[in-house]
Amino acid sequence: MASPAPAEATAAAGPMVPRPFRVAVRRREAADTWTLALEPADGGPLPAFRPGQFNMLYALGVGEVPISISGDPAAGGPLEHTVRAVGPVSAAICRAEPGEQLGVRGPFGSSWPLEAAAGRHVVVVAGGIGLAPLRPALLGALAEREQLAGLVLLCGGRTPEQLLFRSQLERWGEDPRLELGVTVDSAESGWLGQVGVVTTLIGDAPFDPARAVAFVVGPEVMMRFAIEALLARGMAASDVYISIERNMKCAVTHCGRCQFGPTFACREGPVMSFAAIERFFRTREV
Numbered sequence: 001m002a003s004p005a006p007a008e009a010t011a012a013a014g015p016m017v018p019r020p021f022r023v024a025v026r027r028r029e030a031a032d033t034w035t036l037a038l039e040p041a042d043g044g045p046l047p048a049f050r051p052g053q054f055n056m057l058y059a060l061g062v063g064e065v066p067i068s069i070s071g072d073p074a075a076g077g078p079l080e081h082t083v084r085a086v087g088p089v090s091a092a093i094c095r096a097e098p099g100e101q102l103g104v105r106g107p108f109g110s111s112w113p114l115e116a117a118a119g120r121h122v123v124v125v126a127g128g129i130g131l132a133p134l135r136p137a138l139l140g141a142l143a144e145r146e147q148l149a150g151l152v153l154l155c156g157g158r159t160p161e162q163l164l165f166r167s168q169l170e171r172w173g174e175d176p177r178l179e180l181g182v183t184v185d186s187a188e189s190g191w192l193g194q195v196g197v198v199t200t201l202i203g204d205a206p207f208d209p210a211r212a213v214a215f216v217v218g219p220e221v222m223m224r225f226a227i228e229a230l231l232a233r234g235m236a237a238s239d240v241y242i243s244i245e246r247n248m249k250c251a252v253t254h255c256g257r258c259q260f261g262p263t264f265a266c267r268e269g270p271v272m273s274f275a276a277i278e279r280f281f282r283t284r285e286v
């Protein structure tokens with residue numbers, strides 16, 4: 001019998017075996033943050049993914065970490081991931097040059113419920129690197145914009161230089177299909193935008209809370225304040241979705257690392273409604 005082609009062999013090996021991908025493009029987003037476009041090195045097809053899903057990226061000989069897919073699900077090109085270097089593995093991934101290989105397992109997890117957004121306002125609230133997992137949802141919402149009542153992006157960063165996808169943000173700022181609010185925690189003179197935390201933009205944002213769905217990602221403290229502000233506007237907890245970026249190891253419900261109560265963040269999450277997760281989310285370190 002003929003031996004299987006490499007792509008078939010890795011697929012048959014199961015979800016714990018990384019598939020080799022080659023860095024096609026490496027683009028700097030901020031001082032510590034890079035977007036890598038990855039293409040299969042085994043000749044196989046690119047995996048389909050839904051907005052909000054993540055892959056396990058393996059830096060050879062260093063380690064493996066969960067990273068959300070930040071590209072356009074409809075584009076069909078190389079798989080994009082936007083990574084902030086915070087420790088050994090994420091730093092090794094950020095250092096990977098075009099032509100170098102990384103291992104990829106996935107995609108895993110749940111996705112932003114864009115199908116539930118038809119006829120409603122979509123409110124996207126992003127803090128820092130949180131814009132990366134939200135970008136596929138924004139691109140999907142823009143592609144289906146005529147189905148929506150409105151689309152709002154509220155985006156915050158520590159400084160203007162730390163804002164991700166800056167040229168795309170500028171284009172979105174001029175796009176009449178999207179209401180954009182951008183703010184930074186601090187800025188030198190010359191910054192013409194707002195200064196303050198992103199949650200302060202929620203009170204005046206143009207959406208009808210009775211028929212809105214919100215997608216929120218950022219540091220956990222920012223998500224807590226954003227959720228409070230959205231609920232204070234009158235949104236239901238079941239209409240507010242967050243991405244639970246708890247530590248993960250296996251991504252396939254084997255190790256228990258991401259478990260809180262009966263819920264596995266790698267299976268039911270990372271995207272979950274606040275109503276589904278409220279009891280655990282309000283308790284730190286659960």
Ligand SMILES: Cc1cc2nc3c(=O)[nH]c(=O)nc-3n(C[C@H](O)[C@H](O)[C@H](O)COP(=O)(O)OP(=O)(O)OC[C@H]3O[C@@H](n4cnc5c(N)ncnc54)[C@H](O)[C@@H]3O)c2cc1C
Pocket residue numbers: 054063065066067068069082083084085086087088089090091129132133244245246247248270
């Ligand atoms: C579902 C999911 C999606 C993610 N998507 C992205 C993404 O798109 N881009 C990106 O840059 N990062 C993302 N992360 C976070 C990323 O996985 C961590 O930054 C990475 O695991 C850190 O590993 P390290 O070895 O580089 O650093 P470590 O030495 O493990 O950690 C360095 C520092 O970062 C903190 N840290 C580690 N993991 C997390 C986490 N999950 N959340 C908050 N702080 C953490 C540690 O407490 C420590 O202070 C995601 C995490 C999850 C669970």
Ligand code: FES
Pocket residue numbers: 247248249250251252253254255256257258259264265266267
């Ligand atoms: S990461 Fe292992 S159980 Fe979820």
